[in-house]
Amino acid sequence: MDHLSCLENQSIYIIREGYNRFRDVAMLWSIGKDSTTLLWLIRKAFFGNIPFPCLHLDTGYKFREIYEFRDRIAKEWNLNLKVHKNETAIARGVSPHTGKLECCTELKTNALKDAINALRFKALFLGIRRDEHGIRAKERVFSPRDKQFEWNYKSQPAELWDQYKTETLDDEHIRIHPLLGWTELDIWEYIRREGIPIVLLYFAKNGKRYRSIGCETCCNPVDSDADTVDAVIEELKTTTLTERSGRAQDKESAYMMQKLRSLGYM
Amino acid sequence: MNLPKTVVIGIDGVPFDFLIQQCDKKIMPNLADIIANHPHKKMKSVYPAISAVAWTSYMTGRNPAVHNIFGFIDRNPNPLELIINTGAMRKCETIFESLSKKGYRVISINVPMTYPPFPVNGIMVGCFMTPEISKVSYPEEFYRYLESRGYVIDPDARLFDESPDKFMHDIHRSLDARLAIGFDILEDRQWDFYQLHIMESDRLFHFFWDSATGNGQYSDACRLVFRKIDDFIGRVCSFIPKDARLLILSDHGFCKTRREVQLNTLLEKAGLLSFVSGKIKSLATMHPSTVCYSLIPGRIFLNLSGREQYGTVLQRDYDTVRHQIKDVLQNLKDPETADMAIDKIFFREEIYSGPFLHRAADIILHPKNGYDLKSHFDKDHVFMMSNISGMHTYDDAFICGINLPIEKVDEIKDVRAILES
Missing domain, CATH: 3.30.1360 (Gyrase A; domain 2)
Known part of the structure; x- marks a missing residue:
């Protein structure tokens, strides 16, 4: 079996296993290339009818193209789309302009906590990959979170020879990562093979393209002429830039900004 | 290697007149003794009068177009984006590095724009911009000592909105730790040039201006800050040799925000x-x-x-x-x-x-x-x-020195020259 089919089979196995174990599940759909690939795989796993909701955490700052894509695909694929916003924080005036770290915490992290509590999901499918970021390399396919939604990286179950831990304590919930072993290049090659629709922001326009998308306020395009899937794949084979280099901030500068803002220095 | 031992105490943002009043009111008796017998004067800061620019001008002896720090933040023109300045953006050598090269042993604690901390012939503890304790020092492992002693990088100004009480408490917690640990380092380690920077005064004036300068709910707590600083000055004076040089300075003044x-x-x-x-x-x-x-x-x-x-x-x-x-x-x-x-x-x-x-x-x-x-x-x-009650001023920073020709100093960038000669 070729590499992509192998990845596809593994992912579909994980998706079915996760649903079979937990039932009260949802998938987190950021509308980016990874979670849209995950969505594609979940549709395959259930022959076109996804038996659980797709959750979009809407910060209100996503690109217009993202919203349009979301609404079009949700309709075409007949998704049970649930859009969740942290309205309390937004009413309080939290925004990227008042502090990016707080904004992310409130409009993404806390919005997710709210959604899980309100909709009572026992497990969530996410499209994260080990090669995205150092901290994600330590992730598990079935990854427990405690009551406070904390991920204790010191007590993660071993996943030797693909033996997954699917039992949970009552106050835990599980994050399921069917794409964990995929690389950015695998994703693009699979998108090409399957013809998966993705947001056009990933393709170059006027010499720039987005390699990673999220909120418009916090994403920058990279220099690129790759305007087709083929060209993107060629670019990825040679680039030395990291995938998330266009994302606004690492934690360190976010910390400094918060510090300077609290002192009125910015 | 012929410079006498030197101690610099930076008290961020404290206006000249304010310190003189603290001396007159006997809140700072040790400083009062010093200014009774040694030269002291008003000093100009730099444009713009903020710590990032002022202390970089101090440590380099240069103006911003030479050292390249024009503010805490800046922007790249193309692609247009906001950037945060750290010491890594500085384009010229500091007094800490040039003294180190000449073989002097240097200790620097908390001087603004010394994050990331850089190599010196001694110890450098980075400034309030340091995001976590494990990144605060050169040599890197020195942070373990600081951590074990309960060193605090900076009080958390976000507490002010939650409760001014909590922020005031945090200011004292941070100041106590810095002065205690800073004095132990002065006593226990080898140094020829020692500088300790107090940032808490700047925080106090920004958020508690009325209490610090008049009678307010937090006036006692503000006075206590300056009593603690004065106590530190007193201990330093009795510890250092008679022929040592001592410099006490601020980088800009303060006034009430209208x-x-x-x-x-x-x-x-x-x-x-x-x-x-x-x-x-x-x-x-x-x-x-x-x-x-x-x-x-x-x-x-x-x-x-x-x-x-x-x-x-x-x-x-x-x-x-x-x-x-x-x-x-x-x-x-x-x-x-x-x-x-x-x-x-x-x-x-x-x-x-x-x-x-x-x-x-x-x-x-x-x-x-x-x-x-x-x-x-x-x-x-x-x-x-504004909820920030005090703002920086340009022409009333404080400087006083023992065995130092401070009459040669007009603005903060002139200080380096007198320290190195």
Whole structure:
């Protein structure tokens, strides 16, 4: 079996296993290339009818193209789309302009906590990959979170020879990562093979393209002429830039900004 | 190797007159003894009068167009983005490095813009911008000692909104740790040049100006801050040898904030700044027709063609446009009192010179005392009230020295020369 089919089979196995174990599940759909690939795989796993909701955490700052894509695909694929916003924080005036770290915490992290509590999901499918970021390399396919939604990286179950831990304590919930072993290049090659629709922001326009998308306020395009899937794949084979280099901030500068803002220095 | 042992105590943002009053009121008896017998004077800061720029000018002895630090934040013109300045952006050598090279043993604790901490012949503990304790020191492992002693990088100003009590408590917690650990380092380690920086005074004046200078709910807590600082000065004086040099200085003064002045809102109202419609107003959503925009404090950048990502102001119009902007700004009046808000308007080449002049703002405003120049993009009003009660001033920093010719110092960048000779 070729590499992509192998990845596809593994992912579909994980998706079915996760649903079979937990039932009260949802998938987190950021509308980016990874979670849209995950969505594609979940549709395959259930022959076109996804038996659980797709959750979009809407910060209100996503690109217009993202919203349009979301609404079009949700309709075409007949998704049970649930859009969740942290309205309390937004009413309080939290925004990227008042502090990016707080904004992310409130409009993404806390919005997710709210959604899980309100909709009572026992497990969530996410499209994260080990090669995205150092901290994600330590992730598990079935990854427990405690009551406070904390991920204790010191007590993660071993996943030797693909033996997954699917039992949970009552106050835990599980994050399921069917794409964990995929690389950015695998994703693009699979998108090409399957013809998966993705947001056009990933393709170059006027010499720039987005390699990673999220909120418009916090994403920058990279220099690129790759305007087709083929060209993107060629670019990825040679680039030395990291995938998330266009994302606004690492934690360190976010910390400094918060510090300077609290002192009125910015 | 012929410089006597030297101790520098930096008390951030403390105005000359304020310290003299503390001496007169016997809140700072040790400092009172020093100024009774040694020269002390008012010192000018730097434009703009903020710690990042002032302390970098102190440690390099140079003006911003040479050392390249023009504020806590800056912007890259193309691609247009906001950046945070750290010590890594500094373009010239510091006194800590040059003394180290000459073989002097150097200890520096908490001096602004010393994050990331850099190699010295001794120990460097980074400043308040340090994001976590494990990154605070050179040599790196020294942080373990600091951590074990309960060192605090900086009080958390976000606490003020939650409760001023909590923030005041945090100021004392941080100050106590810094002074105690700082003195132990002075006693226990080898040094020829030792500098300890106190940031808590700046925080106190920003958030508790009325209590610090008059009678308020927090006046006792404020007095206690200066008693603790004075106690530290006293202990240092009794510890160091008679022929040692001692310098006590601040980097700028302070005054009460009357109003915040939102320069970007002013520029927008004057038709010089506009944003792409339907977007949240920010640096990233400026309309290409923008003539200029502002960054804190009081820095105006032209949207210059060939330099700025979406620049449209022609190079040949540069000076004409600067004069037009100056005309718009110089008569800015507080709508309630009709007082003038702007004291001086400089074109960059009038106050800076050096290889990084091109990175400076095109126009630099210096406000009248009381008008704190801010540059948010999304405010509706030019003149606003503030929850920050004190703001920086330019010409009343404090300096006093034992065995040092401080009469040679006019502004903060002159200090390095007297320390190195």
